[in-house]
Amino acid sequence: MNRDLIKANLNLHALLQNFEELTYFDTQTASLTKDWNETIYFSIMGGIQAYIEFKEMKCTFGISKPKRSSISLFFLSPGHCNAMFDGKSIPIPLKGITRIGFLMTDFPNLTKRLEYYLKPTDELLKNEEYLALNTRFSINTAMHAIKILALMDPVSKHSASRMKDGVIMLKVLPDGPAAQLIISHGEFKVLKGEIEKPTAVILFKDLKIANDMINGKIDAFSAAASGDVLIKGQLPLIDALNLILDRVPLYIS
Amino acid sequence: MNTYTYEKSQSLFKRAAKVIPCGIYGHLSPAPLVPPTDYPFYAAKASGSKFWDVDGNEFIDYMCAYGPMVLGYNNPIVEEAAEKQRKLGNCITSPSPVMVDLAEYLVNLISIADWAFFAKNGGDATSFALMIARAATGRAKAILIKGGYHGVSPWAQGPGHHGVTDEDVKNNIYVKWNDISQIEEAISDNPKQIAAFMATPYHHPAFTDSEMPGDGYWQKVEQICKKEGIVLIVDDVRCGFRLDMRGSNEYFGFKPDLICYCKAIGNGYPISALVGKDYLRNYAAKVFYTGSYWFSAVPMAAALTTLKELERINGPDIMIKLGKKLTDGMTEIAKTYGYNLKVTGVPSMPSIYITDDESLMLHQDFCAACTKRGAFFTSHHNWFISTAHTDEDIQRTWDIVEDAFKAIKKK
Structure with missing residues (x-):
C-alpha cells in the first residue's frame, strides 16, 4: 500500500472530522463559523474524497461527494494533499474561485484552531479546558485512524484480521468523552458516545490518564495494572487495537 | 466469606513501575487479569498447591506458575x-x-x-x-x-x-x-x-x-x-x-x-x-x-x-483425575446458579469459560471473585493442575466458587 495514500486518507478522514466537534465545543471556533454557509469538498485524483459543511452554526463531515458544494478543492495526488496538510502546497480550486477571500483568510483561521488543539504542549495541557478538548479530539482522531489503518496499513491489517466482530468502547471516567469502534465482518465503523453492552471496554480514570495514554506517554500495561486504566471484556480486541494505534505516529504526528 | 485486599502488592507495583518496564512484564503481567486490582501481584512464599502473597493472603494455585509447578511448590x-x-x-x-x-x-x-x-x-x-x-x-x-x-x-x-x-x-x-x-x-x-x-x-x-x-x-x-x-x-x-x-x-x-x-x-x-x-x-x-x-x-x-x-x-493420571473432579464439581455449582461453565482441553490443564456472556466480562467477574476468596483463577488462559492439589483443596475451591457465584449473581 502506498504510504502517501494512507497518509492522505488519515488527513482527509481522520483529521477533518474533528471540525464537527471543534465547532461545537470551542467557543472561538463557534464564533468564527456562526455565519458561514459553506460546503468545502476535497477530492484527490484516484478517488479519495471528503467534505465539511458549515451551516446554521453546525459543522457536518462526510467522506463522499456532497450534494452541493460552494468550494471544491482538488489534489493531483495523495502526496499533493499531504503537502497541503503540511503547509507546503496549495490545492487546485475547481469551484468557488470567487470565495478566494474565505479560503485565504477565514478557513486558515479555522485550521489553525484545530492545529492548536491537536498539537499540545505540556504548558497547554495544564489548562483543564484545553486538556478536555485535546483528549476528545485525540480519541476521535485515533479511532478514525485505527479504522483507516486496519483496512490499509499492511501490518495493521494482520492485527485487524485477528479481531472478532464486536464493539470496543473507550470512555474517560466519569462523564466522557466516549467513542466506539465497531468491527463487523471485516468492516470498521467509528461512533461517538457510549454503548450499553460493548464487547470490550477501555475506561480511563480521568482526562489526564486518557491523554497520556492516547499520546503514548504512559505504558498501557502499567496503567492497566495500577487501575488507572480498566480494560475489560474481549481483551484480544483491545490488544489488536493497541497494536494498530501504535502505528498511527508512523504516518501522522 | 472474607475477600482479600492487596495494599502491599499495589505499593510494590508502584515502586516497580518506576524501575521495570511494565512493572511486571510478560506472561506474569497483571494487565490481562480483570480487574488487576482484584489480584495479588507479588508472592511472598509457596508450598505444595498454595502460595501466599505479600499481603499474607493464601491462594490455592490453579496456574502453577503458568505450568512449571507440577509436583507442588518446594517439593x-x-x-x-x-x-x-x-x-x-x-x-x-x-x-x-x-x-x-x-x-x-x-x-x-x-x-x-x-x-x-x-x-x-x-x-x-x-x-x-x-x-x-x-x-x-x-x-x-x-x-x-x-x-x-x-x-x-x-x-x-x-x-x-x-x-x-x-x-x-x-x-x-x-x-x-x-x-x-x-x-x-x-x-x-x-x-x-x-x-x-x-x-x-x-x-x-x-x-x-x-x-x-x-x-x-x-x-x-x-x-x-x-x-x-x-x-x-x-x-x-x-x-x-x-x-x-x-x-x-x-x-x-x-x-x-x-x-x-x-x-x-x-x-x-x-x-x-x-x-x-x-x-x-x-x-x-x-x-x-x-x-x-x-x-x-x-x-x-x-x-x-x-x-x-x-x-x-503416574503424575499425568493423578492430575487428569483431579482436574476432572474439580471442573465437574464447578460445572454443577454453576448450573445451580443458572450459569453455564464450559470446560475444554485435557482436565490436567483445563480451559474454563462461562458461556453466558460472549464479552467474557461475566467470566472475568467470576474469576476475580474466586481469586479474592482464595482460589487463584485467571480468566484468559488455561489453568494447570499439579499432583500436590488435594481433595481438601478441591472442596475448598468448590466452597469459594459457590460464594463467588452468589456474589456475582447479586451484582
Whole structure:
C-alpha cells in the first residue's frame, strides 16, 4: 500500500472530522463559523474524497461527494494533499474561485484552531479546558485512524484480521468523552458516545490518564495494572487495537 | 466469606513501575487479569498447591506458575536432589554428570527420543527445533497454527507485534487448527520449501476454548510430513508431562520428529529440552546453539528427580483425575446458579469459560471473585493442575466458587 495514500486518507478522514466537534465545543471556533454557509469538498485524483459543511452554526463531515458544494478543492495526488496538510502546497480550486477571500483568510483561521488543539504542549495541557478538548479530539482522531489503518496499513491489517466482530468502547471516567469502534465482518465503523453492552471496554480514570495514554506517554500495561486504566471484556480486541494505534505516529504526528 | 485486599502488592507495583518496564512484564503481567486490582501481584512464599502473597493472603494455585509447578511448590524430593547437586556445583566450566543421566532418562522415557538437548526456556527449544528442521531440509518455511504460541522469539510473535519485522515472519505460513486442507494447500503453494510443521499437541489459545485434534488429524499430519519431507515438531512445552509421560503425542497416537519441553520438566527449576529422532542428531550437532546457563547442573538434577517422581506416581493420571473432579464439581455449582461453565482441553490443564456472556466480562467477574476468596483463577488462559492439589483443596475451591457465584449473581 502506498504510504502517501494512507497518509492522505488519515488527513482527509481522520483529521477533518474533528471540525464537527471543534465547532461545537470551542467557543472561538463557534464564533468564527456562526455565519458561514459553506460546503468545502476535497477530492484527490484516484478517488479519495471528503467534505465539511458549515451551516446554521453546525459543522457536518462526510467522506463522499456532497450534494452541493460552494468550494471544491482538488489534489493531483495523495502526496499533493499531504503537502497541503503540511503547509507546503496549495490545492487546485475547481469551484468557488470567487470565495478566494474565505479560503485565504477565514478557513486558515479555522485550521489553525484545530492545529492548536491537536498539537499540545505540556504548558497547554495544564489548562483543564484545553486538556478536555485535546483528549476528545485525540480519541476521535485515533479511532478514525485505527479504522483507516486496519483496512490499509499492511501490518495493521494482520492485527485487524485477528479481531472478532464486536464493539470496543473507550470512555474517560466519569462523564466522557466516549467513542466506539465497531468491527463487523471485516468492516470498521467509528461512533461517538457510549454503548450499553460493548464487547470490550477501555475506561480511563480521568482526562489526564486518557491523554497520556492516547499520546503514548504512559505504558498501557502499567496503567492497566495500577487501575488507572480498566480494560475489560474481549481483551484480544483491545490488544489488536493497541497494536494498530501504535502505528498511527508512523504516518501522522 | 472474607475477600482479600492487596495494599502491599499495589505499593510494590508502584515502586516497580518506576524501575521495570511494565512493572511486571510478560506472561506474569497483571494487565490481562480483570480487574488487576482484584489480584495479588507479588508472592511472598509457596508450598505444595498454595502460595501466599505479600499481603499474607493464601491462594490455592490453579496456574502453577503458568505450568512449571507440577509436583507442588518446594517439593521435598525435588528440593533434596537440587540441594545435593548445589553442594557439588551448579554452573561450572565443564558440564556435570547429571546432564548425561538426564539425557539418558529422557531418551528412555520419551517414545520418539534418540537424543536430548538442554536449554532454559520453551522458546529456546522451539527456536532450536526450527533451526534443526531448516538445516536438515535446506528449506526455510514453517507451517504454524493460527493462534498458536511458541514463545517470544521474533519469528514466533507474528506480524504486527512491536519489534518484529516483516523479514522475521516472512517464512511463517499460518493455517487453521484441525484443517488438513489448509496444510495441503500451503504445501502445494510452496513446493519443496516447507521445512517444518510445528504445533502444540492440542490447540490451547488464550481467551477461548481449547480444541482437541479431530479424529485422524495428527495421523494425517504425520503422513503428509513424511511424504513431503517436512520435519514434524511438537511444542509440548505446556502439555508436556501433564498428558502422558512418554510424550503428549502418545496421548493422541502419533510420532513427531522433534518434541520441545519446558515448564513441568523441572518443577520450577529453569530448564527446557528438545528431544528428537536419530536422523536429526547430526543436524542438531551442526546448529550452533548455546547459552550461559544451559549447562547448570542444579536444574538438571531437579528435572531428573521431577521426571522420576512423576513417572513413579503416574503424575499425568493423578492430575487428569483431579482436574476432572474439580471442573465437574464447578460445572454443577454453576448450573445451580443458572450459569453455564464450559470446560475444554485435557482436565490436567483445563480451559474454563462461562458461556453466558460472549464479552467474557461475566467470566472475568467470576474469576476475580474466586481469586479474592482464595482460589487463584485467571480468566484468559488455561489453568494447570499439579499432583500436590488435594481433595481438601478441591472442596475448598468448590466452597469459594459457590460464594463467588452468589456474589456475582447479586451484582
